[in-house]
Amino acid sequence: MNIYKNKYNVDQIKENHKIIAEFKYDIKKLSLGYSNKTLHINLGKSKISSKEVSQEMKDKFTGGRGFNLKLLWDAVNENTKWDSPENEIVIAAGPMSGITQYPGTGKSIVCGISPLTQAPVDSNVGGYFGPYLKFSGWDAIELQGISKKDVIVYINGDEGLIQIIEAPKEDVNSHLISEQMCDIFAENEMDMKSIATVSAGQGAENSFFGCLNFSFYDRRRKVARLKQAGRGGLGTLFRHKKVKAVVCKFSSLNFNNNEVDNLEMIKEVGKNYHRELYEEDDKQCDMRHVGTAHLVEIMDDYDLLPTHNYKFGSDSKTPKISSPIWREMFTQGIPDGCWYGCSMQCAKCVDGYVLRTGPYKGDTVSVDGPEYETAAAFGANMGIFDPHFIVEANFYCDTYAIDTISFGTTMAFIMECYENNIINKEITGGYDLSFGNGEEALNMLHLMASGVGFGKTIGLGIRRLKKLFVDKYNADANFLNDIGMECKGMEYSEYMTKESLAMQGGYGLALKGAQHDEAWLIFMDMVNNQIPTFEDKAEALHYFPMFRTWFGLQGLCKLPWNDVEPADNAETEEPAKVPSHVQNYVDIFNSITGRKIDKNEMILQSERVYNFQRVFNLRMGFGTRTSDKIPYRSAGPVTNEEYLSREDRYDKQLQEKWNWNPKGKSVDERKNKLRQFREDAYQQLCDAVYKRRGWDNNGVPTINKMKELKMDLPGVIEVLKKYGQ
Amino acid sequence: MKTITVNGNEINWEKDINIDDLLKKMNYTFKMIVVKIDGNLIKKNEYKSTIVYAGADVKVIHLVSGG
Ligand code: SF4
DSSP states (O other): OBSSSOOOOOHHHHOOOEEEEEEEOOOOOBBBOOOOOOEETTTTTTEEEEEOOOHHHHHHSSHHHHHHHHHHHHOOOTTTTTTTTOOOOEEEOTTTTTTTTSSOOOOHHHHEETTTTTEEEEEEEESSOOOOOHTTTEEEEEEEOOOOOOEEEETTTTTTEEEEESSSOOOOHHHHHHHHHHHHSSSSSGGGGGGOOOOEEEEHHHSSOOOEEEEEEETTTTTEEEEETTTHHHHHHHTTTTTEEEEEEEEOTTTTTTSSSOHHHHHHHHHHHHHHHHHEEETTHHHHHHGGHHHHHHEEETTTTTTTTTTBBBTTTTTGGGGHHHHHHHSSSSSSSSTTTTTTTTEHHHHHHOSEEEETTTTTEEEEOOEEEEEEEIIIIITTHHHHHHHHHHHHHHTTOOHHHHHHOOOOHHHHEEEEEEEOOOHHTTTTOOTTTTHHHHHHHHHHHHHHHHHHHHHTOOOHHHHHHHHHHHOOOOHHHHOEEEEEEOOOSSSOOOOOOOOOOOTTTTTSSOOOSSSSOIIIISSSSOSSSSSHHHHHHHHHHHHHHHHHHHHSSHHHSSSOOOTTTGGOGGGGOHHHHHHHHHHHHHHHHOOOHHHHHHHHHHHHHHHHHHHHHHHHOSSSSSOOOGGGEEEEHHHHHHHHTTTTHHHHHHHHHOOOTTTOOOOOOOOOOOHHHHHHHHHHHHHHHHHHHHOOSSSOOHOOOOOOOTTTHHHHHHHHHHHOO | OOOEEEEEEEEEEOOTTTTTHHHHTTTTTOEEEEETTEEEEOOOOTTTTOBBTTTTTEEEEEEOOOO
């Protein structure tokens, strides 16, 4: 249980509620994983309405991210900016979401036009909201318009009631408002698990990379836990719309709310998977004890852990933030699934943590995480190898609703700028922002959340900061473009890609920006040497993004797919794909929906939505080859310091790979030559990937491709024609 | 100098080196791996007893985790 010095007053909060719109609906049973309706909330007009889901919508868009993008497309136009009233936050679950017999089935997916990238963004998240929303009768919810006052949107799936409620007194920060929603809307302590809240804290109001927190009530800890839809600034958009919380209440969870076609089959598949997980996890990733943080030391061992703004891939201090430390700090022995039935249990938590800084100093709280990305961003990338700093900053980022990845990567960029005298104490307001300075990093975080000082400036994100530093402080634009780790406006997540061309493409060619959730190919490419040619890499950059898009269509978590594998996976023909788990997904999808798809149709479902999203990017003015450009630091050494740190490796490559003799050449000459080769290789990779995906040489999907996918919708063709198709 | 190939890269062969030692030498610490010598699968419980001979083509396939 969290212990606060100044506990909020629930009665006072409730007294100030004013219902400004209400909508009643009939509660119907789901049918084969779908509720077949979506909910539309216009916050500006205080209007609530429902829309039917057509068979065509299901055939073309499947669900989840597909539904979101279709609804968003219909809501916006080519001039829509992230802060335009017509922009939406759309949240959906997907037809497989809410199954309790197989792990990782409680994910929601959120879309909107991003404040960071100005293009459509998708972000997935755990917690109970998505399944509860669907079981309450809604496959998706659209939040459009901008409210004049702070509001809560309340969906009561038990009674078939939706309300927009004026909410002046709730706290904004997520650890508090999530708990307050439980206090207000649950009947009693037992009922708190029926409440799922989406919220975004004050950091989302004051930065461009605000995230959304999705809660689930943890009965054992008696706290509302928080999972994040982190990427793309969706929390910023949420607060811009003046939404304090979207709350869903649903108390009738049973083993078959999805009203599936073949429950016995799902149970059988689930039973086998659970057994496999219990037998293999301890020997493999140990997800049940340390979650994704097991990756910290692995990444360091393979020179893939970004340190000091991605200059290097390992550091002698990494043991201070690696998994044995987290195993100690995480409470063990308590079920830690972020949805019912997830035996992977990777949502780890640091309990009884006493905060040392900020507005909640002295409070005792449970802190969700840190996951790998957060530990790597805060610990290694900012050079602050201190687990207590990581936990403290993790707590505040979450409750303020600041994306830990964007914050960490942006701070690392700021620190390098500071050490290069691009910015100084005069500009930072007297703060020493050198690498490793945890105290000042926390100060920046608190300032950012409050919207003051240089902290607020950092919240602009790397793309806007680069422009600011060039315009205002005469910084060298080329250098900033080289070291500013963003693509399409989104900050990189935490993997070093210098030695993996395929992974450079994994980031650069991802639709929404530099996130690794489309493809993680570093081992296949750099370590295993399994995809040596451009065509091999292009095949991987086709298959894996399409396969992984499917999780977003369905409401699935990616982790149970390949963070534990069957004992005999090694003996299969394509172990990297984990064929038996792919078959599990096909079997479960068919058992839910009564359809008869195979693994090829699975990819086709994704391809339809994936290509639609690429066209959506184009409609918003992005999405050609120019948008896929990556910062050079993700491809090679920018500075002499970096080159010299791996001099033998680079010299050897120049000689053996490109037949260019480095002997007797200066560091600058060798570095520049390497750059020429590597930048050229990236462009050749783009050529190969565009071709494999059925796009033209500028990265634009062809009309033929869209026809082949049966996605040649009139609006799509109109956009493609503008791009010369 | 005799050599072996590990994941396509040629390295010097060491007499009596077994799979376990080779993994250590390469700093391959990731647990989800598949080892093959000249296409033949080596089971985990055979790592210590399997000696890598000169000229062997060793594949240490790291299964995709991460992300
Ligand atoms: S694997 Fe982890 S993140 Fe995924 S659903 Fe299970 S607990 Fe949540």
